[in-house]
Amino acid sequence: MNSTIETILKHRSIRQFEDRPLTDEQISLLVKAAQAASTSSNIQAYSIIGVKNPAAKEKLAELAGGQSYVAHNGHFFVFCADLYRHQKIGEMENMDVTESLESTEKFMVALIDAALAAQNTAVAAESMGLGICYIGGLRNNLPEVAKVLKTPERVIPLFGMAIGYPDQNPDVKPRLPFEHLYFEEQYDTDPAEYEKQLNEYNETVSSYYKERTGGERSDTWTGQMAQMLSHPQRMYMKEFVEKNGLNKQ
Structure with missing residues (x-):
């Protein structure tokens, strides 16, 4: 590197x-x-x-x-x-x-x-x-x-x-898993795997916020995004x- x-x-x-x-x-x-x-x-x-x-x-x-x-x-x-x-x-x-x-x-x-x-x-x-x-x-x-x-x-x-x-x-904010955004040859739309990756990322993001705020926040990424997108801006x-x-x- x-x-x-x-x-x-x-x-x-x-x-x-x-x-x-x-x-x-x-x-x-x-x-x-x-x-x-x-x-x-x-x-x-x-x-x-x-x-x-x-x-x-x-x-x-x-x-x-x-x-x-x-x-x-x-x-x-x-x-x-x-x-x-x-x-x-x-x-x-x-x-x-x-x-x-x-x-x-x-x-x-x-x-x-x-x-x-x-x-x-x-x-x-x-x-x-x-x-x-x-x-x-x-x-x-x-x-x-x-x-x-x-x-x-x-x-x-x-x-x-x-x-x-x-x-x-x-701290550096955690990003989506590599496997969730990089595909080879074609887009991967397997719903079970897609949701599994999102749930794993939610756990990572929630841990990040807990550590950053001393336990005052435990947001998930999908929760944040759904909340934001449900209110058009x-x-x-x-x-x-x-x-x-x-x-x-």
Whole structure:
């Protein structure tokens, strides 16, 4: 095992950071790491917005559901699906690219490109001794987030990433069993084995929470997921995305 894999396997979300900003050099290096990620057909359909202004960070923290670490970190990045530049490319080259830009396929490309860039950033940050936390809570209120960030049409803020020097040392959270998510040749849908693996994972997760909280929590993973999925969230998303000129056909 090499140091890169060791860094990846030690990942955990950090939600408490030292009061110490990242340097411009660190920020530049993280963005360059993001840009080195694979991108479909070199389309590079994403952008990254760095937020330093304390008032803007506080507003984003509020919009994300009161997550204090959105405001208090070394630097806050927002990863966006971005086909605005490709609209401009069409205008520059005198070609009608609207149908492509409004397709579900190009929307998926933009989402995937942004996610790949973000994960490169996360690995790079952790290799530098920094901690990170993805912030999906920005999608609680994207219209207001878009106002704060002044994003144009065909740009969707997808999630944030708080990065900084860790001021806590949480345990690595257990993941699903290897056999439950890696299949060879075809998807394995044997219901008995499927449920057996989930029950085993429930035991692992429950033990993790008991140890972490001194016995105050003993959640199971399937219980958490069922509870979450039984209460639909952010159901405005389809309308918001289409209104911004993406995923319309």
